[in-house]
Amino acid sequence: MAKDTFLNRKTTLNLKGKLADLSRPALMAILNLTPDSFYSNSRAGTADDALKRTETFLNEGAKFIDIGAYSSRPGAAEVSTDEELNRIIPIVELLSKEFPEAWLSIDTFRAKVAKESIAAGAHLINDIAGGGMDEAMFQTIADLQVPYILMHMRGTPQTMQQQTGYTDIGLDLVDYFSGKIKALHQLGVKDIILDPGFGFAKTTDENYQLLNQLGDLDLFELPVLAGFSRKSMIYKFLGGGPQEALNGTTVLNTIALMKGAGILRVHDVKAAAECIALVEKTRSH
Incomplete structure (x- = not known):
């Protein structure tokens, strides 16, 4: 990969007055506050679990902790706004107090959850729906002036697997992001991170085609x-289940880094940190 590939890319984020540097790829650790997330080892059932997991994630090299209380796996149970808030807010308050160096991301598609989480101490919002499941989300992000992870998805977590099929998946995502980015910029949102949405409204083959065109x-x-991380696009192809998908995750993380990914969202921080270190080592020569 040419060393000038990233020269023009935005590499900083304003996290409530603190500057995050993405000139080197960063790790986002997954902290699930749901009882039914697809990978059971990622679930934090208690506040003590959340504290211990976050401490481990940070020690292993994570910069971002992505906190979610609504499972987006196909067929997951519906979670009310109040229940989502009841799960998230106490953990955000706890983690922001105990780990002030951590950048707390909130995995939600609801504007109310975004607003209350930022007030509780979170730094950025990770929206799987790209504003498509709450029309107030874009304006809320603009009002909050926090970074926004804009993901590609069709439909909802309950319907997305019936909404696959692309003429050219790379061009479709470019069209999707073009419109969303324009709308966000018009509202004054300054820091946007793009997430292609691997596994969301995409078949296994479409996921790999998308990675090839990243x-x-x-x-x-x-x-x-x-x-x-440990998604079905790996184990449906290789066999096994989420528990056996770490090696496949590392391979795909490596490919994504070589194609320019600046953040890896993972369950297994240590393995991903080693992946980044080795890829960066190749770029230093």
Whole structure:
């Protein structure tokens, strides 16, 4: 990969007055506050669990902790706004107090949850729906002036697997992001991270085609987040289940880094940190 690939890409984020540097790829650790997330080892059932997991994630090299209380796996149970808030807010308050160095991301598609989480101490919002499941989300992000992870998805977590099929998946995502980015910029949102949404409204083959075309997103000159961690696109192809998908995750993380990904969203921080270190080592020569 040419060393000038990233020269024009935005590499900083304003996290409530603190500057996050993405000139080197960063790790986002997954902290699930749901009882039914697809990978059971990622679930934090108590506040003590959340504290211990976050401490481990940070010690292993994570910069971002992505806190979610609504499972987006196909067929997951519906969670009310109040229940989502009841799960998230106490943990955000706890983690922001105990780990002030951590950048807390909130995995939600609801504007109310975004607003209350930021008030409780979170720094950025990770929206799987790209504003498509709450029309107030874009304006809320603009009002809050926090970074926004804009993900590609069709439909909802309950319907997305019936909404696959693309003429050219790379071009479709470019069109999708172009419109969303324009709308966000018009509202005054300054920090946007793009997430292609691996596993969301995409077949296994479409996921791999998208990974192959990941470099197409370079034209936006924005940070790109890749999230493959232990997903079915790995184990449906190789066999096994989420428990056996770490090696496949590392391979896909490596490919994504070589194609320009600036953030890896993962369950296994240590393995991903080693992946980044080795890829960066190749770029230093």
